[in-house]
Amino acid sequence: MDHDPAVIEVHKTNIKHVEHRLPFRPAPSKQPPVEDSGKFRRGQVHTSRKTQHVVDLTAIVDIAPEVTHDKPDIIFGGPPCQAFSSAGKGEGDDDPRSTLTEAFAIIVAAARPKYFVMENVKGLRKSLTYKRAVAIFRRVGYGLSEAVVNASSFGTPQARERLILAGCLDETDGWFHAYLNQYKSAQRINVTDVLGSEFGTLFDDFTLDAECPDAVTEAASDEYKGYRLREADLKKLAGKNPETRFYYCAPGGPASGAIHRTDRPAPTLIRTSTDGLSHRYRPQAGDPVDLRKVAQPSFDQFSRLAGYPAGWNWGALRSQTSDSRNPDDMILGARQRQLMLANSVPPPLAFAIGRSIVDHHNRKVPSVPIEAAAVQQRTWKVSTREVARYKDWLRIAKRLAGRRLIQEITDLRAAKGLTADRGLAAAAEELKALEGMPATAEPHMSRGRKSQLCRTLANLAEFQYYQSYVQAGLFPDDDKSYARGDLRRMLEDDDPIDDSFDNFGKLSPPLIGSKPPLAAE
Incomplete structure (x- = not known):
């Protein structure tokens, strides 16, 4: 789907096996009053000199149900980039077209495909409209992966940098990077x-x-x-x-x-x-x-x-x-062709993105696995004091000592290394990410090894859960009291917890993580 009929015509002429939609054009509207400065005001309807170019977010009422009824598995889109392009006027959020980024997010939120990919110029990241769109994606439940990629590393002889934001329902952030990087070439593609x-x-x-x-x-x-x-x-x-x-x-x-x-x-x-x-x-x-x-x-x-x-x-x-x-x-017209060429995502880059999504959907191990390198190169960056505190808790709450305690910390470092590229702050999110990873061959992550590593993250998630109540002043920092089940009993009426504490990925999100569940007054 595209607002320009010529784009649909070129696509239809070259790619015949795809269903093509007529361009969607909202009805022209009257020019609304603007502020004294003459600038666009967020929330107002804007009409440019040409009536067919109408930026009207009420059009979502018409198009979002149409997309939703198609029950898409994935939505790809590229909202207009002129407002944030270094080659344009750079009006940013003051450009009425910037709101179409939010319109894209609303359409995705309505249709709730398993995946979405949004492409734009990298300058979009600094805008208010991007922050608002990201907030919409997160509210619906998408795990997000943000990357600025150079097309010359993906089969295209053009030093074109673009922002790629990929989302997957019920995933953790950073899920896409390893899959896309496997299609990145070692050398840039040149004109020759x-x-x-x-x-x-x-x-x-x-x-x-x-x-x-x-x-x-x-x-x-x-x-x-x-x-x-x-x-x-x-x-x-x-x-x-x-x-x-x-x-x-x-x-x-x-x-x-x-x-x-x-x-x-x-x-x-x-x-x-x-x-x-x-x-x-x-x-x-x-x-x-x-x-x-x-x-x-x-x-x-x-x-x-x-x-x-x-x-x-x-x-x-x-x-x-x-x-x-x-x-x-x-x-x-010559200008139509020029605009199509300049605005389109390079096909080899689009192909790499599509293959990466399919690989993730099929739970395929990336052809250049990050797991082995991550275990060897990534470390758990935490102070000696914090490690000592956690060890004390493991001794009392989990009754670990000697070699078992040493092995627990070693496994924890390895588990955190596997998810380090995602930049996750809470162990519960890291656990969710690790559980979603396909097991690789020995010795890096067989099914047994994966289960072992997940257990170590579950222990840390439990500790962080306990500490969130301590930091909020809602429970004493007493490991023995915790080991006796005092916190469980305190929460029994409002927040039943499985006695084994093995299901931290399923606990309600507000209670998980390094942040307190309630803000201290």
């Missing part, structure tokens, strides 16, 4: 890897001829309106060797150069990247190169730099068609 070693122009082939007849003289440079070489361009040219090839790609900002090397990933493609060199360009006297001689990618080559396969059908340009065209041809 996709367009071939012959693409680009050698430095010697586009140097400026000293006798260039139309070079801009120093006297006329103040009036010159064409492209001027920037510091970023000169740095790339200075780092060349005789075999280095270059190409032209429109810069994305005042500090971005237009000359790029083929032995590196392409820059993040934006709408104007495919514009090509302006016809007004002339080399200036003293410039080392003449950009008119350097390679300029075709639109199909830009498409491949964005991760699309060769020959992907973007339709015919309206400006290049004649009256005798085939009526079935897909005719698009």
